[in-house]
Amino acid sequence: MATPNHSESPSFQQQGRLLCHCEGHCPPPALSEGLPNNTCLARVGAKCFSAVEEVYDLEAGRLVAERTYGCLPPDHMSGLLQCQGHLVPHLNPTSIACCADENYCNRHLQPTYTPTPLHEAQRRRRCTPAGFWHGPDHVFGLFVILIALAFLRYKKREDKRQKYMLTARSDPDGFTHSHPGTLNDLIEQSSGSGSGLPLLVQRTIAKQIQMERSIGKGRYGEVWLAKWRGENVAVKVFFTTDEASWFRETEIYQTVLMRHENILGFIAADIKGTGGWTQMLLITDYYENGSLYDFLAHNTLDVEQMLRICHSALCGICHLHTEIHGTRGKPAIAHRDIKTRNILVKLDGTCVIADFGLAVRYDSEKNEIDIGAPNPRVGTIRYMAPEGLDQSLNTSLFSSFLHADMYSVGLMLWEVGRRTMTGEKRMVCDESQLPYYDFVNPDPSFDEMLNAVCSKQIRPALPHRWQTSPALSGLSKVMVECWHGTPSARLSSLRVKKTLTNLLMNELPPASIKMI
Structure with missing residues (x-):
């Protein structure tokens, strides 16, 4: 099929600007409005390009060439350097070709590269789900045993992968609604360390x-x-x-x-x-219920739903706070920005903790606190602990970050409690509100929160109706201890988790109690 020529159309007559074929490097929809599909408009003095890179194909289980097309920046903005990019060593073999002859000139460019040698490709396969370890032959007997174990593990993973691929091919539309665990299957084939995919x-x-x-x-x-x-x-x-x-x-x-x-x-x-x-x-x-903040704004809860939300959220926070010792253990992690907007709700009514851009890690063996790169974010002011507001938080002690997290947990539990229905003849609940909504502005300043929380020592009010429900009454006691003014007096995440476990088991009918 002939390439369409839009150069004569008034909307594309841009002096010195080319129309380029794009694939894999197309601009966002907002920047390509009015252009044909798979088309980008190069800037003045810029060229079109075609690139090829060696990538790992999950289905084929081998390295393949992936071609991309698009528009480069002008030469004075590193376009010339990018056209010479294949001359610089890369992790993966790559090559690029540029042109500025006519519109869509890059459609016909076919840059080539030198494929990865066989021994190097085999080494890279160790980083993929389908690969297995080829250890050094130090002791022949041990080597044979390790290879046998590695092969058995590889065979199990490969069987799962082949089953997944067969399922994917059997669905002509590429959808796998009847097998929603395909991503989970891929993750299960990884190293098993719980640290994500290669x-x-x-x-x-x-x-x-x-x-x-x-x-x-x-x-x-x-x-x-x-x-x-x-x-x-x-x-x-x-x-x-x-x-x-x-x-x-x-x-x-x-x-x-x-x-x-x-x-x-x-x-x-x-x-x-x-x-x-x-x-x-x-x-x-992806969870279609969205954040806990949005969920509470549009839904009311019964006592059991409230306890499931709170208990599951504390399970996630407790896992973060807990250090796991071992050869490849997990450090303790403080979240530093716990709030209902950073908690997501699953379809089964349980929650997951999200947004770790401010998290802090602690290695007890090395006694090191890993705060990460300098970041101007200090958390959400409304949920910030008193010691964070008055800047008395001791950043040299990791426990200070955990105590600050638990203050935020208390506020989160208060938001969930407000939306919980109580009553005998007529069930009622309170409207969804953020903590301190009745004391500060919708977008409070640092000084406003400092005055309310530290100077006046205000805390969210506990509705009288909560005392009519054993579960809400127990939850209110947890809140009060979580937002205590003295950091060391606050409950730990494990203590709160155990309390919520007991409240949940007391609320469930005996026939439905499972391991929690």
Whole structure:
């Protein structure tokens, strides 16, 4: 089919600007409005390009060539350097060709590269789900035993992968509604360390996602609903000015043994973009109920639902706070920004903890606190503990961060309690509100919160109706101890989790009690 020529159309007559074919490096929809599909408009003095890179193909189980097309920035903005990029050594073999002859001239460019040698490709396979370890032959007997164990483990994973691939091929539309665990299957084939997928696989997934619609915006980025092979995923796109937060959150998700049923499931992270735009992506599980804040605004709860939400949230926080010792143990982690907007609700009514851009890690063996790169974010002022507001928090003690988390937990429990129905003849509840809504402005300043929380020592009011419910009465006692003015007097996440477990088991009928 002949390439369409839009150069004669008035809307595309831009002096010195080319129309280029784009694939894999197309600009966001807002920057390509009015252009044909798979087309980008180069800037003045810029060229079209075609690039080829060697990537790992999950289905084929081998390294393959992936071709991309798009527009480069002008020569004075590093376009010339990018056209020579293949002359610089890269982790993966790559090559690029540029042209400026005519519109869509890059359609016919076919740059080539030198494939990775066989021995190097085999070494890289160790980083993929389908690979297995080829250890050094120090002691022949031990070597044979280790290879046998590795092969058995590899065979089990390969059987799962083949089953998954067969299922995917049997669905002509690429959807797998009847088998919703395909991403889970892929994660199960990874190292088993609980630290996420191999980086090469993450990059492959990031390139294959299809953005659908924006589902939320914040000060630090935008969240999109996207699809990967028919499965819904959430993609958090960070602003370029908040690279530190993207890097920190990705780093925390890659922590060994981080995966937990009440921690937002991490899938992949990648940086995409050419020229004047860059996208820093964080791909996670998607939950259609959204944040706990939105869920409470549109739903009321019975006592059992309230306890399930609170208990599951504390299970996630307790997992974060707990250090797991071992050869590859998990450090203790403080969240530092716990609030209902950073907790997501699953379809089964339980919760997961999200947003780790401010998290702090602690290694007790080395007695080191890992705060990460300098970041201007200090958490959400409304949920900030008194010692954070008056700047008396001791950052040299990791326990100080845990105590501050528990203050925020108390406020979160208060928000959930307000939406819980009570009463005998007529069930009632309170409207959804943020903590201190009746004492400070909707967007409070630092000084406002300092005056209310520290100077006046105000805490959220506990409705009298809560005393008529044993569960809410017990929950109110937990809140009071969590937002205590003295940090060391606050309950630990484990103590709160155990209290909520007891309240939940007392509320459930005997026939439905399971291991909690």
